[in-house]
Amino acid sequence: MRRSVLPLACFCGLWTGASAQSVQPPSERGIASWYGAPYHGQPSASGEIYDQEKLTAAHRTLPFGTRVRVRRLDRDGSVVVRINDRGPFVKSRIIDLSHAAAARLGITGDGVAPVTLEVVETPPVDPQNSFSVASSRKRDRVRASQPNRVLNAGVLSDGVH
Template sequence: MPTRSPDAIRETLSPLIAPGLRARALIRNSVILSALTLLAGCASQGQTDPNGYRADGQASYYGARHHGNKTASGERFDQHALTAAHRSLPFGSRVRVTNLRNDKTVVVRINDRGPYAKKRIIDLSQQAAKQLDMLRDGVVPVRLEQLSQ
């Protein structure tokens, strides 16, 4: 189907729209188009990368005593941000973390290296751990899924 310019569409519809309603119709259509564009952009925000990293293992968290220290990426650690440490994923990678005990999920950004404890695959910020409801347990089984960029 050939693509038509907005002017061509307007010319086609002009006789159908009463003069007083023309401006309102154009504004309404612009708002609808803008909303659809925004929603399309948001749709990719949480999609897993089909070729991305996936793993199950143990997660822990680090908080107050590391707050403000430099991370391996060079930024300062903020225990209130949704960030995490991973041994090999590139800095800036976004990962969905699912607590396998309660199915709660959080999306974090990798900005540090670790964890250095055996059997653990990710160290989360305190805020991310709070969203997963794991503060009391400290270490929980999780599933990691890298999200598309």
Template sequence: MRRSYALLALVALVAMAAAQSATAQGASAGSSQGDSIESGLASWYGQPFHGRLTASGEVYDMEAMTAAHKTLPFGTVVRVLCLDTGANVVVRINDRGPFVAGRIIDLSAAAARVLGLDRRGLSRVSLSIVSSAAAKPPSSASGTLRVQVASFSAEPKARELAASLAGRGFQAAVEQSGAGLYRVIVPAKDRNAAGLQLERIKALGYTDAFIKSGD
């Protein structure tokens, strides 16, 4: 009888140890995607960008829960926590920006409303990853049709031009080539759209701009 009790006690101890180990492992795995990755200022954009192409090639819908980020891969799902109010919203990265110093994310109009950002314009936020994208790294826009406006050996110059084009209504982005150049590009959903974009860009004086696809 004593042996039976001892055996039962041993089994119970082993089960408890296994449960504690599983709990610890689960907590460790969860923290890898719930931790804050970046803090800074958030802004938002709506009109006149609604209906235009984003840097990912999607059509921008200001009523969708999306956002622009400078480096996170397209398709990454991010939780944005407003440090001023405690409100939070989950968005999917499908665009590039904001190209303004100090700002880390540009929210859609719908996401901005959730945080009350549509009334304030800017707010301090913290970003955390909800789920990572299975897509390519953001530095490559290969496989997409786009207009290349110019290329630079210095990244700040490329960013400056992209910001200037964004101010004129273009969804400009910067991609890095294998040769170490920084290319300013404007994505297009098809050949006709690319042709129209090219005409508009050349009319601004960028006569060396051209349409490209792939790498």
């Protein structure tokens, strides 16, 4: 019995309330576009009301609140924006800028421009609403990549059903 409980206890002991860290690429290169008036005053994916005159942007995967430096590649210019929405929904593009951010980069006329993205600040992680998993065993790494299976099995339960 002791032998079968020990791996589970070790696995659960490694499941902590420590800050979850996501690995983000240091930079990304691609095409930026912008969006404005039709979405102004509408809720964004983060729940924040979109204001086209703020320096914000939509990105497919970066956490809301992440600050990103957007550098235009075909001319001088950069702007720091805060991610508050999801998109772009055109496959070849990597970021949708607010009207204000696009104006700073001079792309409102062309609509698109080649850019690089550099994460300059990530939002703080609330330890009450996050977790991280660490393991050196392959079997545990597979389990860690599928936390819902562990939670659904009742291994870790808060008693709420």
